[in-house]
Every structure is written in structure tokens, then in C-alpha cells.
Amino acid sequence: MPHLLDVVAVRAWCSLALEALGRDRAEIDAINVYPVADGDTGTNLYLTVESAHQAVEAVFAGLGAGREPVAPTLPEVMRAMAHGALIGARGNSGTILAQLLRGMAQVLADGDSRDGDHSAGADAGTLRLALRRAAESAREAVARPVEGTILTVAASAAEAASAVDGDCATVVHAAYEGACAALDATPGQLAVLSSAGVVDAGGRGLVAVLGALSEAVSGESAPLRRRQNGARARVEGETTLECPEEPDAVGPAFEVIYLLEADDRAVQRLRTRLDTLGDSLVVVGGDGLWNVHVHVDDAGAAVEAGVEAGCPYRIRITHFALGDAHTARSSAPPRERAQRAVVAVVPGDGLADLY
Structure with a gap:
């Protein structure tokens, strides 16, 4: 031993x-x-x-x-x-x-x-x-x-x-x-x-x-x-776990994660900014390299906050599935909680026709 x-x-x-x-x-x-x-x-x-x-x-x-x-x-x-x-x-x-x-x-x-x-x-x-x-x-x-x-x-x-x-x-x-x-x-x-x-x-x-x-x-x-x-x-697929009844609790629609190159002061400002945008905020790392995680409704604002703080990369944005813990409790039909759009920039009309 x-x-x-x-x-x-x-x-x-x-x-x-x-x-x-x-x-x-x-x-x-x-x-x-x-x-x-x-x-x-x-x-x-x-x-x-x-x-x-x-x-x-x-x-x-x-x-x-x-x-x-x-x-x-x-x-x-x-x-x-x-x-x-x-x-x-x-x-x-x-x-x-x-x-x-x-x-x-x-x-x-x-x-x-x-x-x-x-x-x-x-x-x-x-x-x-x-x-x-x-x-x-x-x-x-x-x-x-x-x-x-x-x-x-x-x-x-x-x-x-x-x-x-x-x-x-x-x-x-x-x-x-x-x-x-x-x-x-x-x-x-x-x-x-x-x-x-x-x-x-x-x-x-x-x-x-x-x-x-x-x-x-x-x-x-x-x-x-x-x-x-x-x-x-x-x-084993026998049942689905139920979450407690909290009809007024509707959580953010997106999970945003990215790596960030930034100094300590900029990261402190970023923490404050992201805390106002959503929840489940976790910022880990140090020595100039950080991993940022947050749940928000405005994913673009969360990424823009990272750009203001430093250089974000490996950006991952996940839209929580309809019918998850935030929506399953409601008797109303699930609805899209945040509108999404795709902007494609491509060289040539041929590729543009694909969109």
C-alpha cells in the first residue's frame, strides 16, 4: 500500500x-x-x-x-x-x-x-x-x-x-x-x-x-x-421522474459554455455581467485561461459578454429540449421560449441556394 x-x-x-x-x-x-x-x-x-x-x-x-x-x-x-x-x-x-x-x-x-x-x-x-x-x-x-x-x-x-x-x-x-x-x-x-x-x-x-x-x-x-x-x-424505461410542482419557475432556454482567454479583472466583470443574464453560472480556471458555463435566455448576450472580457472560443450553445424540467410542469402546450435564426455567409449563389 x-x-x-x-x-x-x-x-x-x-x-x-x-x-x-x-x-x-x-x-x-x-x-x-x-x-x-x-x-x-x-x-x-x-x-x-x-x-x-x-x-x-x-x-x-x-x-x-x-x-x-x-x-x-x-x-x-x-x-x-x-x-x-x-x-x-x-x-x-x-x-x-x-x-x-x-x-x-x-x-x-x-x-x-x-x-x-x-x-x-x-x-x-x-x-x-x-x-x-x-x-x-x-x-x-x-x-x-x-x-x-x-x-x-x-x-x-x-x-x-x-x-x-x-x-x-x-x-x-x-x-x-x-x-x-x-x-x-x-x-x-x-x-x-x-x-x-x-x-x-x-x-x-x-x-x-x-x-x-x-x-x-x-x-x-x-x-x-x-x-x-x-x-x-x-x-430500464419503466417511467419518467417527476419534478416538483413550481408553476412559476421557468428557467433559461440555453446552456452556453466557452473557453476564454482573459485576465482576472476582466473575468470578475464577466461574472457580474453573466449573473444578471441567467443562472447556474460557473467560471473556473485561472492563469489567463477560463471555462465559462451559464444558463441564459439570451445566448448571444452571454457570448458578447465573453468577447468584451477577452477571447472566447470553443463556444457551445445548447437549447434545452422542450418538455424538460422547466416546461413539463405546465399544463399549457410547450412553446419555443426563445426565437432562433441562422445567418449563413457563403461564397457564391450556388451555396446560397442551399439555404
């Missing part, structure tokens, strides 16, 4: 987390009712971790290509993992997970702790600090934190890790158990979860990631969580 979190353990963590989310993504998608019941949280978390995994593998492949291969250091691997998650983050939960990994990297890779250099590996004390910093930085990245979500699960994991003595295996196992307990309590903290009879989907994904970390460090598989009845029903 290793006493340090080293590059071998981090590499294994990425692989095991990707495997766990691949196995559980359908279940997690099925219990996704908050903040929008669009059934993609498991998929978004999987794609986020897949990007992190690819970045870590690229570090090993690159350093092994020379005549005298040199093993990568923990800072190199952690920075790659965090950067990969940042540029590949999908959805609300995926974006928060990217910031959780960045928070860990700030301690494990950048020496943001009392113990100094961790190039060979991190001990239990440093790992406790890393988990705490992860939870804190993720909460700071969310404009309006809500309890009963992945943020609560992350905070409980960090608190549980801080409460135990022992080596890294003991610390990560405590974090995993703390996360499981917090996840089970989420329906009592968020009415929409209680009404649907499920736990928080983002928190469920984080439990899978922490279970993978525990297995990577200890070599022992974390116990598989029992699938919930609500998740089983949706995966």
Missing part, C-alpha cells in the same frame, strides 16, 4: 475514474433532475474526465519518446490532469469537477501547502489540504452555491479526510465514505431531489471519482453503490 500519492497513483486514478463513470453514466444521467432535468450529467462528467485522462496519458507518452525516458513528476501530471479537465469540461457538474481538480493541483503541483515540494509524491497531510482546497475553490467558482449538490458532497469529503489520521489510503477512504454519506443526505437538502426520489447526480458522479481515487491509492476497490429505484426505472 503506497504511503504517497505519486504519479503512478494519479495515472491509475484517471483510468479508474474514467472506467467508473463509463460504467455509471447511464444511471447518473437517469437521476439528473437539477439544475435542469436534461439527463446528461453522467455523460458530461465522463467527457470531462476523458479529457483529463487524455492529457495525463499525453504527458507519459511525451516524456517516454526520448532516448533517455524520464518519469514525469507529480506536479507535471497534476497540472496536465487539471488542464485537461478544464479544456474538456462539459455541463454544470463537469465544470465544477474541473475546478475541484484544479484546486487539488494548486496544492499537489504548485506547492500551495506548508510542506513545500511534492515532485516525488504527496503525503497524507498534503492530500488533506488538497481535498480541502478543492472543495473551497469549487464553491468560490459557483456564483450562487446551493446545498444538496456536488459542492456539498465535496465539502463533506474534505471534512471527513481532515478528521482522520493515517496514510494516504486512510485519508482518501475517509473522503470517499464522507462523500457517500453526504450524497445520501442530498434529498433532504434539495426539494427537487426529494420529490423525484433520487440523490444529486453531480454528487453521485463525484462519489465515483473519489472511489476511483481510493482504489488507486489503496489498491482495494471501493464498494459499488446500490442503484436507486428512480435511476433503475429510467434506465
